[in-house]
Amino acid sequence: MLTLLKDLRRLRRRIDLPAPARGRSLAVRHVDAGSCNGCEHELTLATAPQYDLQRYGFGVVASPRHADVLLVTGTVTTRMRAPLLAAYEAMPEPRLVVALGDCALGCGVLGCASELAGPVEDVLPVDLRIPGCPPAPAAIAAGLVELVDARQ
């Protein structure tokens, strides 16, 4: 365990991270509305030591009740429409919605029309769009920082 922590410290020193956040903190709840799993894998690595999303003041929280931001991946399937709306309804206000990845933005979506409810903006008001198929961890971090800075 100690060796693991020492390794991580060594890794930290090698990675050129920007200065930690000052005065910004947002709790993010992720909802997969029908993705191909690519955005999830990249979002997971946005919290890896190379990017360390937490350093910018962003934490992924377990419940929409604790969240400021709803981060939605995938085109919204008919089956995920109701759970997505329920998560949004459960959030305290003010709340923000981020559509993450091309599918969430309605770009290049594949599938049967009868199974798809549409891009995120057809279901919820979208405050920030992060394009990419999938967006790389750095793009996700940059997008979220922009979202906060634009409001300060």
Add this chain to the structure above:
Amino acid sequence: VSYRETVAEALEAGHRLAGLHAVGETVRAVLVASDGSAVVASVEAEDGRVPSIVDLAPSANWDEREAADLYGLRFDGHEPLRPLVDHDLELARWTVPVYGADAYQVAVGPIHAGVIESGHFRFHVVGDRILHLDARLFYKHRGLERAAEGRTLEDGFAYAQRACAACAVSNTLAYAHACEDALGLRPSSELARVRTILLELERVWSHLNDIAAVCAGVGLAAGNARFAALTERARELNRALTGHRFLFGSIGVGGSAVELDVEAVAAARAELDALLAESRGAWRELLFNASFQDRLPDVGVVTAVDARALGAVGPAARASGIAEDARTLGERLAYDGFEPVAPRRVAGDVQARLEQRAVELLQSFDVLSSLLGGPVEPAEALPRAAAKPLGLAFVESPRGATLCVVEHDSGRLRRLRLRTGSYANWPVVAHAAAGNLLPDFPLINKSFELCYACADR
């Protein structure tokens, strides 16, 4: 010979069920032998009914339920035929009834507490003890297979790729192989080599990710961070080699456009050597972390008999003692002399499944090191046989053998069926959970680390 007799004879001869699908009013079961040769048994529906084979091959359970929901067929002898893809039904129709003193249900999902795909689990428990688990997936069903129908074989590629980013190479390679099987094409040795490299690059990042996921599953943040950092480097290597972190678009039907010069190949070898050295070190730390190791043995046990009956594939099956790996099948890839590996303790538990990833990772580094000896050139598949209306292929994805069946009318898809390693293993996860503690479920689930997208399509 009837459909059921054909299936029974093939099973008797040692074939395993690789998948079952409906195309119009026809149902086809694909059975594969240990040498990779396949038997396709077909039956026409009469008044929308076909005989079930679930009594002969229990792993046909999901396939028949899917065909019932999406193609409106009934399977005589499959009772009760619970819905799989269909939602919005009363609970009693899709769950197994569990009665007894203090038995109650815990519903989890479709939205989970972390960065996780969507799916619903209904645990039947007494206290913390799981009696039974009903998994209801297909929240992410996009109808990709149906949407691909009528497209050209070339256009169908995008639908196979969109099924899952984590298995993009495996799924598209299975699709390309199935199309080439239908078109009578065989890959040149250079094409076999570049595709094997891509498939192993996918396995490297995926196995690193899966080890990180088990660390996350027990709350070992340091181990999770260390392996996540390695996963990130592996994905950056993919980007450097092909321009995409998940290797999207690197596989093609009938050929490969991937080109790597001497410097690119040398840089890849150097980075892979570094990743190998660092993964070894990080793995050693996990081995000597007592509080971590203490969580792993005898949790989520799947016996060899159960793994066989349920049709388990991939690292999960091998950790239960089933020494099968689709990389040993066929001649379309460059796996000369490849033998499946096993963990030290073939116990079918979380520990064995975790160690299986670690030993397979070393093997993948070995394969890559021997195949990255020189530059990679664009390559083509060559005509070797007559075209046929049905092509099929098996590819070993990081999660296990993936079957792709392509049926076409003069180059237009009549049916695309992608039965992924995740699809095969989801019923095994539910089985592994029974008898364990509810708080151990995340760990059991992570030791399989299946994709929802791959199963839902």
